[in-house]
Amino acid sequence: MTTLPKVFIDGEAGTTGLQIRERLVGRKDLQMVSIDPDRRKDPLARKAMLNDADAVILCLPDDAAREAVALIDNPAVKVIDASTAHRTAAGWTYGFPELDEAQRGKIAASTRVSNPGCYATGAIALARPLVSADIIAPDLPLSFNAVSGYTGGGKAMIAEFEDEAAPNYTRAPYRIYALTLNHKHVPEIQSHGGLLTRPIFTPAVGRYAQGMLVELPLHLGMLNGSQSLSDIHEALASHYAREPFVEVASLSEARAMTTLDPEGLNGTNRLKLFVFGAEDSGQVRLVALLDNLGKGASGAAVQNLNLMLGLKEGAGL
Template structure:
């Protein structure tokens, strides 16, 4: 029997991409509301309780409100908002994060989709904390740049719509200058760091794609480790993953630059370890599509795991 899926908020950026990945799948029955009924609470309540799995692509407050519409205990939820990423009773939907994470997701009724920046940061940092290369109390810095689609409709309009009041000619901008960002809490929690990392995000004039970087002064770390050690650890951590890969030393040394749009349209996450062993410095970099592995692709991967489908179906 086909699994019934309802995307609450399918007209948004993430919802549209999830829908595109799920359309035409014979193992799913998509429940849809026409435009006139999408804002009707009664229509949404009916659709939510008809579904086997509901994917919430809503602002945080609306995602919380949507949960109150669930009347059937059997309805399972994937929340793409930030509302429940550190909430009790919710499973963090990053399947590659830990050895048993897939099994936990598969049995969960409530799965919270990770943020795009945290997906890259956690993939780089968590294994190093677990193996003592980065002490849990270390002052970690995370630099990142994302395409403007990560900011939703308002930021998309600012970069794409000359008629919008917020329209900008900027090619690049820093933001979150007050050092507060909604992704920091989940970064700290799931990397295992004792203190919030210093997070320095930015946005560029490209629609989607992302680089997340963790610079390390290897000479200052208490446990001696070189770039090859770090690369080998990351490669071993993700050896069985279908979507996370680690670039070889030869590939890293052969690169003069890295394009944040390099994995657009995919659910892949690629990790790079650049370094200078003489100076004992390293730059760990994650490349991903902020709308793929950073949002809609990861939601579909979680859905596949939850319903027992092949993890890569539709991806």
């Protein structure tokens, strides 16, 4: 009888951990293991769980994630880190299978995979194919604008929006943040987007739980060669033509749209890209739509887990 791979989520009580567990519970191709709640803070019990599992998913703050990795001395344990800690670290594979033709295989062969950030998923999905196709020069200064549901801001922001008794409770329907331009996703956007110049990233949060839009506006005249909306669309469509979770909307679909709902892909592991603009304007507005807790977090973690364990990539998704 074949033994099912054991999967341990360290931090399963958090937002991402809970959603990963929902996608894994009840599956017949793996088994979930959990630490006794009374022993969660027992370092010996935690170390034993980390080293006994076939795969570990870390849903922890950065420092705690680094600590967890240091506790693992079993070389056979496969690790997916959902924190920011290892997204540009040497020895770690970036967990965006759609990055290029080789990335899926790298993830499958790796024992250390860093789950992408939610904003970074949208930004890299838009920029990387255009850099690879020599449409965007790697040193071109880019600006990414984005809006997310408040779950994209972590525990503190979730508490602020959901707890009316919280000291900083506000009813503002929309606001910008990361005003110093030092958002934690910028290094991975630059690194995995293939960019030589640090991009500007301007995030915002809306008063809704989840769902995300990431935008990349471009002047066509600043791109390599003589580019059109059709050229940019073709580069994106070609890059993602065989991807099960990424769709590029047709130009006719985009032209017919007057707005775009950030909650449009909630509850899915899908990512949809749009090319907006008009040929005579010399400008293009690229937009990525995704669920920040789906393809931007828990869905991506499950997709990576499936690849690392040799299971069907879409299982649980």
